[in-house]
Amino acid sequence: MTTIKLHNTKTRQREVFTPIDDKNVRMYVCGPTVYDRAHLGNARPVIVFDVLNRLLRHVYGNDHVTYVRNFTDVDDKINARAAESGRSIGQITAETTQWFLEDMAAVGALEPDHMPRATAYIPQMVSMIEGLIAKGHAYAAEGHVLFAVESYKKYGALSGRSIDDMIAGARVEVAPYKRNPMDFVLWKPSDADTPGWDSPWGRGRPGWHIECSAMAYELLGAHFDIHGGGNDLMFPHHENEIAQSCCAHPESEFANVWMHNEMLQVEGKKMSKSLGNFFTVRDLLDQGVPGEVIRFVMLSTHYRKPMDWTDKKRDEAEKTLREWNNPDRISIVSDTAASEFDRKHIDNDVMDCLAEDLNTPGAISVLHRLFKDGNMEQFVASARYLGLPAADFEYFRKSSIPAMTEPINVMVANTVNDLIGARAKAKSERNFSEADRIRDGLLGAGIRVTDRKDGTSGWELVADFDPAKLEALK
RNA sequence: GGCGAGUUGGCGGAGUGGUUACGCAGCGGAUUGCAAAUCCGUGUACAGGAGUUCGAUUCUCCUACUCGCCUCCA
Structure with missing residues (x-):
């Protein structure tokens, strides 16, 4: 059996x-808060843990x-x-949840076994929360319930912080009802206009971290194997999850292995709305960037290193995937039931490579x-295994050019073939x-003609295909 | 201020105590009517300094720089 190291x-x-x-x-990965389209950074943990x-x-x-x-x-x-x-x-969360599933499917992520909603x-x-209060790890105050960080000795162990250091460097305004400035909210009161549920502490809603602890316990038990997410969640989210879960179930250790992916950057800078380099997965798909290209770029950097999304990488990934889907090179028939x-x-x-802490660049x-060696069976099987298209040229070609509907596709092929025929005639007449x-002319329209050894000619679309220019050549 | 990650050839990006990936670009060649595509060949880089070692890019320490988190965030 393969030995996996993480x-x-x-x-x-x-x-x-x-x-x-x-x-x-058993593996639990923190999913999105469903209030807006998933941005490109959201796709990284999804692809890594996929x-x-x-x-x-x-x-x-x-x-x-x-x-x-989960969906929060x-x-x-x-x-x-x-x-x-x-x-x-309800409208917002339902719509956003559906968007998320569609966008993540487009980048080749398989759906988890369970996708619980908070x-x-x-x-x-x-x-x-009741259990935590009963054990002395939490207290109610002014309609809130707070977790008492001093009741959990190991608080801060995951992220390597001490409570005292955090208090010293804290820039948060401390609510007066907190016993310790680092205590965090498990439950908070809701007014009439805010969603709320009845509870022993009045009508209210849960704090941010408790949902993951509760859902992980329900679906995976008190002790499970892997817990993952982006490294920005390490503190406070994961630290708080550990504190809640380990105190609620002191007999267990919660997750054995914690995994965190590094952040995504765009052209060397943090993705942010103020820098104007903020975009969603859907934005890229709508611009004609195939999901496979997004996935390939993501996999080409190890998950524990910062990943820089650049136009150059996108172009190179697309070029590589085109080559890998060249029908002249791959003769294996694609079969969706090819598992x-x-x-x-x-x-x-x-x-x-994958077993060695997910070395996806090595796998690529x-x-x-x-x-290169022509081991096409291994190539196709392995590429598909990584969720990349292979031996599936038509799919890739279509997904690269979303505006190109099937009838136009056929028309384009006929036009190109006519022109190639005319060229063959001209060649034969020297x-x-x-x-x-x-x-x-064809190249100018985005179609590259390649002569084969046997005297016939093949063609393929290159990046800037323009149907109008093709029509003008007729 | 506290915590953490990182600095590899023109670019991207793995990895390793000694044999130095891979991709893109470049260069040389084959091939071609000319190209393109393809194929073959070609690159001795690991931030700086000190130390450990027979030997370090790989281990230790220091310095510089970059980035992330500490507030909602994947």
């Missing part, structure tokens, strides 16, 4: 991964992995969005080698200036 934030070391139960490997999910399923068996990723659909950002737009909270777990949260074929032919070196380099004129 970098554990908790120990700051790369460790051999040993499941608690190899018949049910790869891990695929790896675990390959190693332990498809039916022996439970992957949970109760949050003050959602409330604010509803208030400013005049729409209902609002479906309010009673479990209330119950967990058996894929499973059998996934390359061992690709697996070894193996893909290059397989392609009228090379006419032949070159046609070839240059």
Whole structure:
């Protein structure tokens, strides 16, 4: 069996991964707060942990992995969005949830086994909070319930902070009802205009962190294998989750392995609305950037390093994927029900790279080698395994040019073939200036003509295909 | 101020105590009516300083710089 090694934030070391139960490997990844379209940075953890999910399923068996990723659909950002737009909270969260699923599917992410919504777990949260109060880890004050960080000795261990240091450097305004400035909210009161649920502390709503603790406990138990998310969640979100869960279930250790992906940057700078470099996954898709290209770029940097999204990388990724989908090179027929074929032919070196703390750039380099060496079965199976298209040229070509509908596609092909025929005739008459004129014209329209050894000619679309220019050549 | 990550050839980006990926670009060649595409060949880089070592890009320490978190954030 493949030995998987993962970098554990908790120990700051790369460790051999040993499941608690190899018949049910359990992973929880923090999902989005559903108030707006997923931006590009949101896609990184989704893709990273999608790869891990695929790896675990390959190693332990498809039916022996439970992957949970939540939707946080109760949050003050959602409330604010509803208030400013005049729409209902339910409309916003339902719509945003659906967008998220569509956008993540477009970048090749498989759906987790469970995608719980926080609002479906309010009673479990209330119950967990009651337990924390009973054990002396939390206290009610002025309609709030707060977690007492001093009641948990290991508070700060994950992110390497001490409570005293944090207080010294804190820039937060401290609510008067907090016993310790670092105490965080488990439950807060709601006024009449804010969503709320009845509770022992009055009508209110949960604080930010408790939903993950409650849902992880319900779906995975008190002790499970892997907990993941972006490294900006390490503090305070994950620290607080650990404190809540470990105090509510002192017999357990919560997650064995903590994994955090590094942040995404855009052209060397943090993505932010004020810098004007903020964009969503949907923005890219609508601009004609295929989801596979986004995925390829994401996989080409190791998940624990900052990733810089640049136009240059996007172009190079698209170029590589075009080459990998060149029908002249790949003769294996694509079959959507090819899971058996894929499973059998996934390359061992690709697996070894992934097993070594998800070395996706290494896996891509193996893909290059397989392609170059003509090991097409391994290549296709491995590329698909990583969620990249292979032997699927038509799909890729269509997805690159969303405006190009099927009838136009056929018309384009006919036009191009006519022009190539005319060029072949000119060539046979040794009228090379006419032949070159046609070839240059096609290239200008975004179609590259390539002569094969046998005297026939192939063609492919290049980046800036322009149907209008093609029409003008007729 | 506190905590953490990082600095690899023209660019991107892995990895390793000694044999120095991979991709893009470049260069040389084959091929071609000319191209393109393709194929073959070609690159000795690891921020600076000190230390450990037979030997360090890889380990330790120091310095510089970059970035993230500490407030909502993946």
